[in-house]
Amino acid sequence: MTLHLYDRPGVYLVLAAFLLAAGIYGLIRRRTLIGMLISGELIFSAAALNFMALNRFMTPDPTVGQIFVLFIMGLAAAEIAITLSIIIAVYRNYRSIHSKELSELNG
């Protein structure tokens, strides 16, 4: 009797759904900008895992999904660079990166 869980697309899709849900939970609950950034990275990873699972099991050409996930990684790296520089600039101005205290534009 063999299990072969790793040959079923369902496992990967459920895992990607879990990563998405964990990221959204973190986005709602976190009160600092860096914590929200980490949750956003989890959501990126969920999307990439979904692409890879569908690429492995459903598409005829397995190259396409890999290239797409490579582009996702490049965009995530660019996003991290920009976001961290914004966070550092905010910290210099406000001496805090807690999202409750950044309320100057609050109506």
Add this chain to the structure above:
Amino acid sequence: MIPGSDYLVTGIFGLIVATTVGGALLAVLSTRIIRSVTGLAMCCVGLAGLYYFLNSPFLALMEILIYVGAVCVTIIFGVMLSEPDEPEPQEKRSREALWGGVALLVSAAIFWGVARLGLQGRWPAPAAPVGDGSVQAIGISLLTTYSLPFELISLVLLVAILGALTIAHGGRGKE
């Protein structure tokens, strides 16, 4: 084939899935932000293992190189330059519990819905395979079919580096 190797591979797969899930939970639930970064790194190592199981060792290497090697280290620099620990909750306890419940409800609903879609969706059977998805095939497609996005992503990275330098450049205020 060695007897019992199936169990060995399934065990390794289970370990990788546990690493991914545990890393994601640690990244979301811990209050010290440095542990949260560690959780993200664990999650990315697990994802690299999953990519390996999905027939893509190239992407597994890239995941470790980019996420663990670059993204997590950059976030740790950001942690060192600011004070990011979760503050003590200042609201009333009941309000806090209410928001926790709402967040848990929303994320559980999303998990249930997406997982159900993934498990019950009628996926089309794959057509006859073309190409093998090897590193050579990836390189050829990157320089022929996908050459425009390839050049564009390098431009995006260049602009991101310049933008990050410009935004973070402003000198320290004298206070």
